[in-house]
Amino acid sequence: MNILYYNWTEYAGEDLMKSFSNLGFAYTKIMYPITDYNRDPKFDDFIDSVIKDGNFDVIFTFDFFPLISKAAQRNGLPYIAWIFDSPHYTLFSDTLFNNCNRVFFFDKDELNFFTSRGLKNGFYAPLPVNVDRLDALLGDSITSASYDYSISFIGQLYSGNMYDRVNYLPPYIKGFLDGIIAAQGNVYGYNFVSELLTNDWISKISEYIKLTPDEDSPLPLNNVFSNMINAKITHLDRCNSLNLLSNYHTVDLFTKDELSPDSIPENLHVHGPVSYTDEMPYIFRHSKINLNISLRSITSGIPLRAMDIMGAGGFLLSNFQNELSEYFEVNKELALYDSRTSLAELADYYINHDEERCMIAERGYKKIKENFTHDILIPEVLRLSGVM
Secondary structure: OEEEEEOOOOOOHHHHHHHHHHOOOEEEEEOOOOOOOOOOHHHHHHHHHHHHHHOOOEEEEEOOOHHHHHHHHHHOOOEEEEOOOOOOHHHHOHHHHOOOEEEEEOOHHHHHHHHHOOOOOEEEOOOOEOHHHHHHHHOOOOOOOOOOEEEEEEOOOOOOOHHHHOOOOOHHHHHHHHHHHHHHHOOOOOOOHHHHOOHHHHHHHHOOOOOOOOOOOOOOHHHHHHHHHHHHHHHHHHHHHHHHHOOOOOEEEEOOOOOOHHHOOOOEEEEOOOOOOOHHHHHHHOEEEEEEOOOOOOOOOOOHHHHHHHHOOOOEEEEOOHHHHHHOOEOOOEEEEOOHHHHHHHHHHHHOOHHHHHHHHHHHHHHHHHHOEHHHHHHHHHHHHOOO
Protein backbone atom coordinates (compact mmCIF):
# COMPACT_ATOMS: atom_id res chain seq x y z
CA MET A 1 0.00 0.00 0.00
CA ASN A 2 1.44 3.36 -1.10
CA ILE A 3 -0.43 6.38 0.27
CA LEU A 4 -0.19 10.03 -0.76
CA TYR A 5 -1.06 11.99 2.37
CA TYR A 6 -1.84 15.72 2.23
CA ASN A 7 -1.06 17.33 5.57
CA TRP A 8 -2.53 20.75 6.43
CA THR A 9 -0.83 20.86 9.85
CA GLU A 10 -3.80 19.25 11.57
CA TYR A 11 -2.73 18.07 15.01
CA ALA A 12 -3.75 14.46 14.29
CA GLY A 13 -1.27 14.17 11.43
CA GLU A 14 1.69 12.79 13.37
CA ASP A 15 -0.44 10.04 14.90
CA LEU A 16 -1.76 9.13 11.45
CA MET A 17 1.70 8.82 9.92
CA LYS A 18 2.96 6.78 12.87
CA SER A 19 0.12 4.35 12.26
CA PHE A 20 0.91 4.12 8.55
CA SER A 21 4.42 3.03 9.54
CA ASN A 22 3.14 0.60 12.18
CA LEU A 23 0.90 -1.03 9.58
CA GLY A 24 3.73 -1.37 7.06
CA PHE A 25 2.32 1.13 4.55
CA ALA A 26 4.52 3.34 2.43
CA TYR A 27 3.41 6.97 2.44
CA THR A 28 4.48 10.35 1.13
CA LYS A 29 3.50 13.45 3.06
CA ILE A 30 2.94 16.60 1.05
CA MET A 31 2.33 20.10 2.38
CA TYR A 32 1.38 22.88 0.04
CA PRO A 33 -0.63 26.03 0.84
CA ILE A 34 -3.92 26.09 -1.03
CA THR A 35 -5.05 29.62 -1.96
CA ASP A 36 -8.55 28.58 -3.06
CA TYR A 37 -10.16 25.22 -2.22
CA ASN A 38 -11.84 25.08 -5.63
CA ARG A 39 -9.42 26.76 -8.07
CA ASP A 40 -5.64 26.85 -7.66
CA PRO A 41 -3.65 26.07 -10.87
CA LYS A 42 -0.32 26.06 -9.03
CA PHE A 43 -1.57 23.43 -6.59
CA ASP A 44 -3.00 21.41 -9.50
CA ASP A 45 0.40 21.38 -11.20
CA PHE A 46 2.13 20.48 -7.95
CA ILE A 47 -0.06 17.53 -6.99
CA ASP A 48 -0.23 16.20 -10.54
CA SER A 49 3.57 16.10 -10.70
CA VAL A 50 3.74 14.30 -7.33
CA ILE A 51 1.17 11.72 -8.46
CA LYS A 52 2.96 11.19 -11.77
CA ASP A 53 6.21 10.32 -10.00
CA GLY A 54 4.78 8.35 -7.10
CA ASN A 55 2.90 5.19 -8.17
CA PHE A 56 0.33 5.75 -5.39
CA ASP A 57 -2.61 3.52 -4.53
CA VAL A 58 -4.71 6.16 -2.79
CA ILE A 59 -4.80 9.80 -1.67
CA PHE A 60 -5.65 10.42 1.99
CA THR A 61 -6.64 13.55 3.92
CA PHE A 62 -8.33 14.52 7.13
CA ASP A 63 -11.30 16.68 5.98
CA PHE A 64 -12.44 17.07 2.38
CA PHE A 65 -10.56 19.15 -0.20
CA PRO A 66 -12.32 19.78 -3.55
CA LEU A 67 -8.99 20.42 -5.32
CA ILE A 68 -7.65 17.06 -4.17
CA SER A 69 -10.83 15.31 -5.26
CA LYS A 70 -10.39 16.86 -8.71
CA ALA A 71 -6.77 15.70 -8.80
CA ALA A 72 -7.75 12.17 -7.81
CA GLN A 73 -10.47 12.12 -10.48
CA ARG A 74 -8.03 13.36 -13.14
CA ASN A 75 -5.43 10.78 -12.24
CA GLY A 76 -7.68 7.79 -11.65
CA LEU A 77 -6.93 7.41 -7.94
CA PRO A 78 -9.31 6.78 -5.05
CA TYR A 79 -9.48 9.65 -2.55
CA ILE A 80 -10.18 8.98 1.14
CA ALA A 81 -11.37 12.01 3.12
CA TRP A 82 -11.90 11.34 6.83
CA ILE A 83 -14.01 14.22 8.15
CA PHE A 84 -12.40 15.73 11.20
CA ASP A 85 -14.22 19.05 11.66
CA SER A 86 -17.83 20.06 12.11
CA PRO A 87 -19.25 22.08 10.49
CA HIS A 88 -17.20 21.46 7.36
CA TYR A 89 -18.39 23.62 4.49
CA THR A 90 -16.28 22.23 1.61
CA LEU A 91 -18.56 19.17 1.75
CA PHE A 92 -21.09 21.28 -0.15
CA SER A 93 -18.84 21.37 -3.21
CA ASP A 94 -20.14 19.53 -6.28
CA THR A 95 -16.85 17.62 -6.25
CA LEU A 96 -18.18 15.66 -3.25
CA PHE A 97 -20.02 13.48 -5.77
CA ASN A 98 -16.91 12.53 -7.78
CA ASN A 99 -16.77 8.75 -8.07
CA CYS A 100 -13.15 8.72 -6.84
CA ASN A 101 -14.25 9.84 -3.35
CA ARG A 102 -14.57 7.69 -0.25
CA VAL A 103 -15.80 10.06 2.45
CA PHE A 104 -15.82 8.97 6.10
CA PHE A 105 -17.98 10.77 8.65
CA PHE A 106 -17.68 10.53 12.44
CA ASP A 107 -21.31 11.66 12.80
CA LYS A 108 -24.02 9.33 11.49
CA ASP A 109 -26.52 12.17 11.15
CA GLU A 110 -24.11 14.02 8.87
CA LEU A 111 -23.49 10.86 6.84
CA ASN A 112 -27.25 10.40 6.41
CA PHE A 113 -27.65 14.05 5.41
CA PHE A 114 -25.12 13.84 2.58
CA THR A 115 -26.30 10.40 1.52
CA SER A 116 -29.78 11.87 1.12
CA ARG A 117 -28.25 14.54 -1.16
CA GLY A 118 -26.84 11.87 -3.45
CA LEU A 119 -23.46 10.89 -1.99
CA LYS A 120 -22.76 7.29 -3.04
CA ASN A 121 -19.46 6.51 -1.33
CA GLY A 122 -20.11 7.79 2.18
CA PHE A 123 -19.13 5.74 5.24
CA TYR A 124 -19.09 5.97 9.02
CA ALA A 125 -15.86 5.85 11.03
CA PRO A 126 -15.31 7.23 14.54
CA LEU A 127 -12.21 9.32 15.06
CA PRO A 128 -9.11 7.44 16.30
CA VAL A 129 -6.81 7.86 19.29
CA ASN A 130 -3.09 7.04 19.50
CA VAL A 131 -3.16 5.24 22.84
CA ASP A 132 0.45 4.07 22.48
CA ARG A 133 1.64 7.68 22.38
CA LEU A 134 -0.48 8.54 25.40
CA ASP A 135 0.78 5.51 27.33
CA ALA A 136 4.37 6.50 26.60
CA LEU A 137 3.62 9.99 27.92
CA LEU A 138 1.50 9.08 30.94
CA GLY A 139 2.04 5.40 31.70
CA ASP A 140 -0.66 2.75 31.45
CA SER A 141 -1.60 2.52 35.13
CA ILE A 142 -4.93 4.36 35.20
CA THR A 143 -6.06 3.71 38.77
CA SER A 144 -2.84 4.98 40.36
CA ALA A 145 -3.13 8.49 38.90
CA SER A 146 -2.84 11.44 41.27
CA TYR A 147 -5.13 14.43 40.80
CA ASP A 148 -4.20 18.04 40.15
CA TYR A 149 -7.73 19.06 39.20
CA SER A 150 -11.23 18.28 40.38
CA ILE A 151 -13.37 19.08 37.31
CA SER A 152 -11.77 20.21 34.05
CA PHE A 153 -13.01 21.45 30.71
CA ILE A 154 -10.76 22.13 27.72
CA GLY A 155 -12.28 23.99 24.79
CA GLN A 156 -13.72 27.13 23.28
CA LEU A 157 -16.70 28.93 24.76
CA TYR A 158 -17.71 30.33 21.35
CA SER A 159 -17.73 33.86 22.70
CA GLY A 160 -18.35 36.34 19.90
CA ASN A 161 -20.32 33.78 17.89
CA MET A 162 -22.13 34.90 14.76
CA TYR A 163 -25.53 35.04 16.47
CA ASP A 164 -24.28 37.53 19.03
CA ARG A 165 -22.74 39.66 16.27
CA VAL A 166 -26.01 39.77 14.33
CA ASN A 167 -27.54 42.29 16.70
CA TYR A 168 -29.70 44.03 14.11
CA LEU A 169 -32.48 41.48 13.61
CA PRO A 170 -36.02 42.78 14.15
CA PRO A 171 -37.64 41.72 17.43
CA TYR A 172 -40.04 39.20 15.88
CA ILE A 173 -37.20 37.27 14.20
CA LYS A 174 -34.90 37.48 17.20
CA GLY A 175 -37.74 36.36 19.46
CA PHE A 176 -38.38 33.33 17.26
CA LEU A 177 -34.69 32.38 17.19
CA ASP A 178 -34.28 32.96 20.93
CA GLY A 179 -37.19 30.56 21.43
CA ILE A 180 -35.43 27.88 19.36
CA ILE A 181 -32.24 28.43 21.35
CA ALA A 182 -34.05 28.11 24.67
CA ALA A 183 -35.96 24.99 23.61
CA GLN A 184 -33.01 23.16 22.02
CA GLY A 185 -30.80 24.05 24.97
CA ASN A 186 -32.91 21.78 27.16
CA VAL A 187 -32.85 18.81 24.77
CA TYR A 188 -29.93 16.40 24.36
CA GLY A 189 -29.68 13.60 21.80
CA TYR A 190 -31.93 15.17 19.16
CA ASN A 191 -31.36 18.41 17.27
CA PHE A 192 -34.45 20.05 15.79
CA VAL A 193 -33.00 23.46 14.90
CA SER A 194 -32.95 22.87 11.13
CA GLU A 195 -36.51 21.52 11.19
CA LEU A 196 -37.84 24.71 12.74
CA LEU A 197 -36.04 26.90 10.21
CA THR A 198 -38.68 26.56 7.52
CA ASN A 199 -38.27 28.11 4.08
CA ASP A 200 -40.47 31.00 5.17
CA TRP A 201 -38.26 31.78 8.16
CA ILE A 202 -35.10 31.34 6.07
CA SER A 203 -36.45 33.89 3.62
CA LYS A 204 -37.20 36.36 6.43
CA ILE A 205 -33.79 35.94 8.06
CA SER A 206 -32.05 36.31 4.69
CA GLU A 207 -33.48 39.80 4.30
CA TYR A 208 -31.24 40.90 7.17
CA ILE A 209 -28.28 38.51 7.12
CA LYS A 210 -26.74 38.90 3.68
CA LEU A 211 -24.37 36.15 2.54
CA THR A 212 -22.22 36.15 -0.57
CA PRO A 213 -22.94 32.89 -2.44
CA ASP A 214 -20.03 30.66 -3.44
CA GLU A 215 -20.76 29.24 -6.89
CA ASP A 216 -18.39 26.31 -6.33
CA SER A 217 -19.69 25.34 -2.88
CA PRO A 218 -23.22 26.73 -2.58
CA LEU A 219 -24.17 26.48 1.09
CA PRO A 220 -27.82 25.81 1.93
CA LEU A 221 -29.01 28.74 4.01
CA ASN A 222 -30.74 26.35 6.39
CA ASN A 223 -27.36 24.80 7.14
CA VAL A 224 -25.64 28.17 7.61
CA PHE A 225 -28.30 29.56 9.93
CA SER A 226 -28.61 26.27 11.85
CA ASN A 227 -24.87 26.29 12.53
CA MET A 228 -25.12 29.93 13.65
CA ILE A 229 -27.80 28.99 16.16
CA ASN A 230 -26.02 25.81 17.27
CA ALA A 231 -22.86 27.80 18.02
CA LYS A 232 -24.89 30.13 20.24
CA ILE A 233 -26.49 27.16 22.03
CA THR A 234 -23.03 25.67 22.55
CA HIS A 235 -21.84 28.96 24.06
CA LEU A 236 -24.75 28.93 26.51
CA ASP A 237 -24.29 25.20 27.23
CA ARG A 238 -20.66 25.63 28.16
CA CYS A 239 -20.96 28.86 30.13
CA ASN A 240 -24.04 27.77 32.06
CA SER A 241 -22.65 24.31 32.81
CA LEU A 242 -19.31 25.65 34.05
CA ASN A 243 -21.01 28.31 36.15
CA LEU A 244 -23.39 25.74 37.63
CA LEU A 245 -20.65 23.28 38.60
CA SER A 246 -18.45 26.02 40.02
CA ASN A 247 -21.17 26.74 42.59
CA TYR A 248 -20.34 23.42 44.25
CA HIS A 249 -16.87 22.38 43.08
CA THR A 250 -13.59 23.83 41.90
CA VAL A 251 -13.64 23.87 38.09
CA ASP A 252 -10.65 24.47 35.81
CA LEU A 253 -11.27 25.88 32.33
CA PHE A 254 -8.57 25.80 29.65
CA THR A 255 -9.53 28.02 26.72
CA LYS A 256 -8.32 30.56 24.19
CA ASP A 257 -11.40 32.71 24.82
CA GLU A 258 -10.83 36.03 26.56
CA LEU A 259 -13.11 36.31 29.60
CA SER A 260 -13.97 39.42 31.54
CA PRO A 261 -12.75 39.09 35.14
CA ASP A 262 -16.17 40.29 36.29
CA SER A 263 -17.85 37.29 34.64
CA ILE A 264 -15.72 34.57 36.24
CA PRO A 265 -17.25 32.80 39.27
CA GLU A 266 -15.03 32.43 42.33
CA ASN A 267 -14.50 28.66 41.92
CA LEU A 268 -13.88 28.76 38.16
CA HIS A 269 -10.15 28.87 37.48
CA VAL A 270 -9.42 30.07 33.94
CA HIS A 271 -6.25 29.04 32.11
CA GLY A 272 -5.00 29.69 28.60
CA PRO A 273 -4.98 27.13 25.80
CA VAL A 274 -2.90 23.95 26.15
CA SER A 275 -1.01 21.84 23.63
CA TYR A 276 -2.78 18.82 22.14
CA THR A 277 0.14 16.41 22.32
CA ASP A 278 1.34 16.65 25.92
CA GLU A 279 -0.43 19.20 28.15
CA MET A 280 -3.96 18.15 27.23
CA PRO A 281 -3.49 14.41 27.91
CA TYR A 282 -1.85 15.20 31.24
CA ILE A 283 -4.87 17.24 32.30
CA PHE A 284 -7.22 14.45 31.21
CA ARG A 285 -5.35 11.84 33.27
CA HIS A 286 -4.94 14.07 36.32
CA SER A 287 -8.50 15.41 36.59
CA LYS A 288 -11.10 13.58 38.63
CA ILE A 289 -13.75 14.54 36.07
CA ASN A 290 -13.27 15.66 32.46
CA LEU A 291 -16.21 17.39 30.81
CA ASN A 292 -17.20 17.02 27.19
CA ILE A 293 -19.80 19.61 26.21
CA SER A 294 -20.32 18.93 22.52
CA LEU A 295 -20.60 21.53 19.80
CA ARG A 296 -24.30 21.34 18.96
CA SER A 297 -23.67 21.01 15.21
CA ILE A 298 -22.27 17.53 16.04
CA THR A 299 -25.76 16.13 16.38
CA SER A 300 -25.06 12.42 16.94
CA GLY A 301 -21.33 11.72 16.63
CA ILE A 302 -18.54 11.30 19.17
CA PRO A 303 -16.33 14.41 19.32
CA LEU A 304 -12.61 13.69 19.21
CA ARG A 305 -12.28 15.39 22.61
CA ALA A 306 -14.39 12.65 24.21
CA MET A 307 -12.27 9.91 22.60
CA ASP A 308 -9.05 11.65 23.65
CA ILE A 309 -10.20 11.90 27.27
CA MET A 310 -10.89 8.17 27.53
CA GLY A 311 -7.78 7.28 25.53
CA ALA A 312 -5.67 9.18 28.07
CA GLY A 313 -7.29 7.26 30.92
CA GLY A 314 -9.42 10.16 32.07
CA PHE A 315 -12.93 9.89 33.48
CA LEU A 316 -15.42 11.26 30.94
CA LEU A 317 -18.62 13.06 31.88
CA SER A 318 -20.33 14.10 28.65
CA ASN A 319 -23.62 15.43 27.42
CA PHE A 320 -25.69 12.68 25.84
CA GLN A 321 -24.63 11.84 22.28
CA ASN A 322 -26.35 8.98 20.44
CA GLU A 323 -23.14 7.33 19.34
CA LEU A 324 -21.50 7.60 22.75
CA SER A 325 -24.38 5.59 24.19
CA GLU A 326 -24.23 3.19 21.23
CA TYR A 327 -20.53 2.33 21.46
CA PHE A 328 -19.88 2.70 25.19
CA GLU A 329 -21.62 1.38 28.30
CA VAL A 330 -23.09 4.24 30.30
CA ASN A 331 -21.99 4.31 33.96
CA LYS A 332 -19.50 1.53 33.22
CA GLU A 333 -17.14 3.17 30.68
CA LEU A 334 -18.30 6.79 30.88
CA ALA A 335 -21.07 8.93 32.34
CA LEU A 336 -23.66 10.88 30.31
CA TYR A 337 -26.00 13.65 31.40
CA ASP A 338 -29.21 14.75 29.69
CA SER A 339 -29.97 17.92 31.65
CA ARG A 340 -28.10 20.43 33.75
CA THR A 341 -29.71 18.89 36.81
CA SER A 342 -28.28 15.46 35.97
CA LEU A 343 -24.92 17.09 35.15
CA ALA A 344 -24.74 18.53 38.66
CA GLU A 345 -25.91 15.28 40.26
CA LEU A 346 -23.45 13.11 38.34
CA ALA A 347 -20.53 15.47 38.99
CA ASP A 348 -21.29 15.46 42.70
CA TYR A 349 -21.68 11.67 42.80
CA TYR A 350 -18.47 10.82 40.97
CA ILE A 351 -16.40 13.42 42.81
CA ASN A 352 -17.29 11.54 45.98
CA HIS A 353 -16.97 7.95 44.70
CA ASP A 354 -13.31 7.54 43.87
CA GLU A 355 -13.16 3.78 43.38
CA GLU A 356 -16.17 3.65 41.08
CA ARG A 357 -14.94 6.63 39.08
CA CYS A 358 -11.49 5.09 38.63
CA MET A 359 -12.97 1.78 37.47
CA ILE A 360 -15.11 3.58 34.88
CA ALA A 361 -12.09 5.52 33.61
CA GLU A 362 -10.11 2.29 33.30
CA ARG A 363 -12.90 0.52 31.39
CA GLY A 364 -13.28 3.48 29.04
CA TYR A 365 -9.54 3.48 28.41
CA LYS A 366 -9.58 -0.25 27.62
CA LYS A 367 -12.51 0.17 25.22
CA ILE A 368 -10.60 2.85 23.31
CA LYS A 369 -7.41 0.77 23.28
CA GLU A 370 -9.20 -2.32 21.99
CA ASN A 371 -11.47 -0.67 19.42
CA PHE A 372 -10.63 2.92 18.49
CA THR A 373 -6.92 3.31 17.81
CA HIS A 374 -5.44 4.35 14.48
CA ASP A 375 -3.95 0.89 13.96
CA ILE A 376 -7.42 -0.66 14.31
CA LEU A 377 -9.52 1.89 12.42
CA ILE A 378 -7.24 2.75 9.46
CA PRO A 379 -7.28 -0.79 8.00
CA GLU A 380 -11.09 -0.76 8.30
CA VAL A 381 -11.25 2.59 6.48
CA LEU A 382 -9.04 1.23 3.72
CA ARG A 383 -11.08 -1.95 3.50
CA LEU A 384 -14.38 -0.11 3.22
CA SER A 385 -12.79 2.13 0.59
CA GLY A 386 -11.99 -0.92 -1.53
CA VAL A 387 -8.28 -0.20 -1.66
CA MET A 388 -7.15 -2.99 0.67
